[in-house]
Amino acid sequence: MSEPVSALRGRATSGSVQVSDMGLQGMISLRCDLSFGKLKALSKDLVGAPVPALREAQVRNDRAALWMSPDELLFLMPHTEVDDALSRIAKAMKDQHHLALDVSDARALLRVEGPFAREVIAKLAPVDLHPDVFGPGQVLRTRLGQIAAAFWMTDAQTFQVICFRSVAHYAFDLLEASAKAGPVGHFPRGT
Amino acid sequence: MLILHCPHCDRMVDETDLHPGGEAHLKRHGPEADAEAFENYLFMRENPKGVHFERWRHVYGCGKWFLAARNTATLEVYGTYPAQTHQPPQTIRDTITERQPGWAWGDFR
Incomplete structure (x- = not known):
């Protein structure tokens, strides 16, 4: 490896x-409709913070949820947790049109x-x-x-x-x- | 130097954060259109001295397109609005009329 x-x-x-x-910093770029209801629980689950509003940065120690554009968020987390987080995103967003990408590296x-x-x-x-x-x-x-x-x-x-x-x-x-x-x-x- | 309001980020953005996208409110004429309409769509532009409508992309920021109404001679900015708008909002037209009575641009006045 x-x-x-x-x-x-x-x-x-x-x-x-x-x-x-x-x-090394785990980073996941998520593009979707930011008003999607399940996003609140997902953001709480991933970084322990609410979905960031316009130009907002929700920082919790080594985790964060950042507002990138009207349809894009960036989640920060430890580098080793990215794969797990991606599968949690896929699960929470499975009925919703979205793109979640590991951009850490x-x-x-x-x-x-x-x-x-x-x-x-x-x-x-x-x-x-x-x-x-x-x-x-x-x-x-x-x-x-x-x-x-x-x-x-x-x-x-x-x-x-x-x-x-x-x-x-x-x-x-x-x-x-x-x-x-x-x-x-x-x-x-x-x- | 222009400073425009990005309607998606709701903040003032420096020109160097933006990418110009040429004239706004173009009506697309595809390959099925007659030659003259296609030529007009492809090549003919307003190029006014005065009131102008332009496309801009907030390329270093949110990456979204928006439209701007401004004056090419005085550099006055009348307003910006999202790109998903088929014609300038009435509030912006009113502002232009107040500043430049009798203005005309394409089909808008």
Whole structure:
């Protein structure tokens, strides 16, 4: 058997804002009608959280349910649980038109953590990241430099970022450079 | 730089997060159509200086299409609406009429 490895093999930087590879992460992309009744129980079962509403991130420790688009959710869970989760999804959704796909190994998950983490991301993405507008509990899909990425906050100083595996090194280098360049002082520190 | 409201994500989105999709409200004429209708469908575009209706795709975000009513000369945006709409909503037409009395675009006015 081949042994699964993350694209960045545990790469990490030091500094006041640290960028690090979060290693293997189970991810399941589910496309379906999000108003489907049984989805509530399914989301509870998979990640222990309700179905995320518009632009919402429901994070529970190492699990999460993220709103990706009006007909798409992303479930995060430990890498070893994906197969089991897929069969539970197939069971719960068997009468409903849907697509559930294991995308764990197609993506990379990074963490950006530190007092000005918000500015590290804000420098790279064309979105309003003011603390009044974006905070824990929300998710944004946008652009980081030249690549597509999605990110959410787990607390006031921590971002988690997902991107395609093939561009994981670019994402890491970009975040590292942005962190190294230091704070801009645009947002209040530690928010 | 344009900043448009994505009706699917309900947030303002930067132009660099979007992919342009050309003119909106095209009526498709397939291979069975007569040559002139097919040519019109395939090649003829409004290209106005002023009020215009366009398709945009929120490519770095939700991936969904939406339509935008805007002014190519002033860059004013009158509004955006989902792509599953056969003609501009009345509220957007009213906004345009208020800003550009007597406007016309294709069959819309």
